[in-house]
Amino acid sequence: MAELNAQSVADFVASVDAGASEAAGAFARTFDSTVSLKSGNSGPFDAATFPPEFWKPGLALIMVIESQGVVILIPSATGLVPDWCKEPDATGKSKLATFAQEWGLNLLPEDFFADENLAGMVDNLGQNVIDYGKINESAGYVEILIEQEGKEHAAYMIWPILEPHEVLKVPEQPENVDIPGFALPAVPVPSFIGQGAAFGGDLGEYGYDGDDFADADPNSKPPTAEDLPGFSHSLLKVRVPVAAVLARARKPIKSILELGIGSVIQFDKSCDDPIELEIDRTIIGNGEAVKVGDKFGLRISTMLLPKERFRKVEIRRDGEYKKQKRLPQIIGKAPIKSLEPYPQTK
Numbered sequence: 511m512a513e514l515n516a517q518s519v520a521d522f523v524a525s526v527d528a529g530a531s532e533a534a535g536a537f538a539r540t541f542d543s544t545v546s547l548k549s550g551n552s553g554p555f556d557a558a559t560f561p562p563e564f565w566k567p568g569l570a571l572i573m574v575i576e577s578q579g580v581v582i583l584i585p586s587a588t589g590l591v592p593d594w595c596k597e598p599d600a601t602g603k604s605k606l607a608t609f610a611q612e613w614g615l616n617l618l619p620e621d622f623f624a625d626e627n628l629a630g631m632v633d634n635l636g637q638n639v640i641d642y643g644k645i646n647e648s649a650g651y652v653e654i655l656i657e658q659e660g661k662e663h664a665a666y667m668i669w670p671i672l673e674p675h676e677v678l679k680v681p682e683q684p685e686n687v688d689i690p691g692f693a694l695p696a697v698p699v700p701s702f703i704g705q706g707a708a709f710g711g712d713l714g715e716y717g718y719d720g721d722d723f724a725d726a727d728p729n730s731k732p733p734t735a736e737d738l739p740g741f742s743h744s745l746l747k748v749r750v751p752v753a754a755v756l757a758r759a760r761k762p763i764k765s766i767l768e769l770g771i772g773s774v775i776q777f778d779k780s781c782d783d784p785i786e787l788e789i790d791r792t793i794i795g796n797g798e799a800v801k802v803g804d805k806f807g808l809r810i811s812t813m814l815l816p817k818e819r820f821r822k823v824e825i826r827r828d829g830e831y832k833k834q835k836r837l838p839q840i841i842g843k844a845p846i847k848s849l850e851p852y853p854q855t856k
Contacts, residue, residue, distance in 0.1 A: 514578050514622065514670035516554040516650030521619040522667065523549045523652055529616030529803075536612035539809075540605050541592055543658060550653030555668055557640060563587040564666065565636040569595055569606075572674045573614035573624035579674025580622065580667065581643065582613060582654070583635045588663035590656060596631050606630070608809075615803045617654070617667065630678040642679045644672035754799070754808045755786040784811060 530547035537545050557564075563585035571582040584590055594602055606629035614624040632638040639645065645668065654665040671677060738746075757777035769775070784796035785808060797810040 514575065514580070515648040517648075518619070519552050519554075519650045519652065521621070522650070522669075523552050525619045526617050526652055526654060526667070532616040532801075532803075533613050536609055536616070537656075540609040541590070543590070545590070546657045548655050548657075550655040550664060552652040553650065555645060555649035555651045557636060560636065560666070561664075563664075565634055567631065567633050568635045570628075570630060570632050570635060570638065570677055571610040571613055572628040572671070572677050573610065573618060573622075574626035574628065574674045575622050575624055577672075578669075579643075579671040579677075580614070580618060580624075580669040581639055581671050581674070581677055582610075582617070582665060582667045583639065584656075584665045585635060585663075586631075588656070588665075590658060590663055590665075591631075612802065615805075620803075628675070628678060632678060633681070638677050638679065639668060639671065642676040643674060644676070646670070646672065750790045753788040754797075754806075755788050755793075 526547070526549040530549075534545050534547050537543065537547075564583070566585055566587055568583055568585040568587075569591045571584075573580045573582075595606065598606060607627055610627040610629040611624070614627055618624070648670075650669060652667045654667055656663045656665055757779045759775070759777045761775070784798060786793050787795040787797055787808060787810060793814060795810050795813045797808045797812075800807045800809045
């Protein structure tokens with residue numbers, strides 16, 4: 511495998527130009543915007559030569575290759591990054607991860623295949639890459655020129671990143687500092703005591719009858735896989751079979767025995783119907799076939815929720831009894847209606 515350093519600049523430039531069309535299509539699918547791509551300046555990495563946009567917020571795409579990585583930086587000042595990328599929901603995070611994967615497959619040389627793809631917004635592209643991601647003196651870069659509506663903007667591909675997982679690190683916020691002689695004015699707390707009689711009880715001092723949620727964090731985020739206990743992280747590395755199922759059918763054994771070279775099997779499925787995504791014999795979604803480089807891929811269009819399992823609850827009135835039929839137990843062929851022994855005949 512070739513090494514990630516400035517000596518491979520020519521390979522990166524050729525790969526960017528070769529995969530520009532596919533990468534532009536991935537950009538359009540992710541951000542609903544038509545663009546065109548081509549390579550620009552390239553050579554050894556020197557932070558002093560980069561424009562001011564390099565030190566401002568933007569979108570970072572990280573392709574992890576073994577212990578190192580490649581990063582593509584798209585400054586927000588270019589106008590190419592929509593606002594939803596700042597706080598993406600679950601669907602948005604999936605779209606960004608897929609976008610990073612497609613750009614890695616189409617813009618990186620074939621010798622460098624990403625084991626993991628990450629994407630996210632950072633407040634300072636240059637600081638996160640240099641201070642957190644770590645770059646050595648052998649780093650190289652390629653400028654990716656992105657043209658949108660007649661205007662040309664620059665993104666930057668830089669390698670190698672020594673600590674790629676740290677690029678998306680959020681800087682620690684300084685602790686609150688008490689300033690002498692400064693204090694916030696007291697804000698009166700409204701009281702609702704005695705106003706809950708109409709609802710069958712008192713609402714309490716703060717207008718509700720229950721626990722005090724003053725200590726709850728309003729900025730808390732839903733739990734993710736990273737919040738699992740440490741001993742369970744190894745379960746996330748277990749490999750399970752993943753399959754893309756084009757069609758299914760049940761055929762008589764007689765028809766199967768007659769199959770041979772040139773035989774045609776007909777399925778009751780239209781050619782335009784989506785392909786099923788199956789995980790360990792369980793269908794979890796549908797999608798369409800796509801070409802990822804020279805490989806087969808599946809772009810997920812819908813996700814299927816697990817089947818809900820409910821048990822019917824019967825509501826009965828007081829004293830109501832539903833008589834159940836008692837079926838005789840069958841052992842062999844004869845029903846047993848009683849376990850009492852037969853009377854002995856004299």
